[in-house]
Amino acid sequence: MQFDDVILGRRSIRGYKPDPVPRALIEEILTLAMRAPSSMNTQPWNFYVITGEPLDRIRAGNTERMVAGVPQSREFRTGQAFEGPHRERQVGVAKQLFAAMGIAREDKEMRQDWVLRGFRQFDAPVCIIVTYDRVLDGSDDTPFDCGAVTTALVNAAWSRGLGAVINSQGIMQSPVVREHAGIAEDQVIMKSIALGWPDETFPANAVVSERKPVAEATVFVGFDD
Numbered sequence: 001m002q003f004d005d006v007i008l009g010r011r012s013i014r015g016y017k018p019d020p021v022p023r024a025l026i027e028e029i030l031t032l033a034m035r036a037p038s039s040m041n042t043q044p045w046n047f048y049v050i051t052g053e054p055l056d057r058i059r060a061g062n063t064e065r066m067v068a069g070v071p072q073s074r075e076f077r078t079g080q081a082f083e084g085p086h087r088e089r090q091v092g093v094a095k096q097l098f099a100a101m102g103i104a105r106e107d108k109e110m111r112q113d114w115v116l117r118g119f120r121q122f123d124a125p126v127c128i129i130v131t132y133d134r135v136l137d138g139s140d141d142t143p144f145d146c147g148a149v150t151t152a153l154v155n156a157a158w159s160r161g162l163g164a165v166i167n168s169q170g171i172m173q174s175p176v177v178r179e180h181a182g183i184a185e186d187q188v189i190m191k192s193i194a195l196g197w198p199d200e201t202f203p204a205n206a207v208v209s210e211r212k213p214v215a216e217a218t219v220f221v222g223f224d225d
Contacts, residue, residue, distance in 0.1 A: 006158050009158065012207075014097075021126050021197070026049055029157050032156040033152040036148040036152040044139075045146050048182070054180045058127070058176055062171070062172060073172070075188050075190070119172065128192065131183060134188050153193065162196065164194060164196075
């Protein structure tokens, strides 16, 4: 693929084939991703790549605790609830997804099933947990770098025919994730990425989220009109 094809074609994948993803292919994708920019070359990121039975245990434990009402325990700060245009965009993409899946506003059962899919990492065959070195906790550069490498990762995956979705639902219960992934105590759990071969028959996979125009996002200074 050409670079533009990857950037313009990539979309979040929430439905996967059960086929395994070769470890060598994941290593190739990570090698590409880690060429992402890094503040002063600190490279604060680390990855825990999980599949098979350990991933099944994380799915089950995360889901069971969330359904039971155990408060979420994400380790990276969540911030305040979205408001204004940010909330509008959040609601907008949810409407797109629900329309694609045929989930009516009043259908509580199907809406709950959708939430549970998130807790299960969308049933993807692979989950990549992005962590950063705890000694850097509090640094603004660190999450910036982790965001850069995560973006590079999902784009590299797409260029190889794989789908991914960056999410937090699958790591809501961090003690479960930390136990079954064997995450070291010197690491902070930041994000998770569901990864696998896209199921082209899954309706939500066709959804392309909208982007605000450049004119709305950008201020040009010192340019001639």
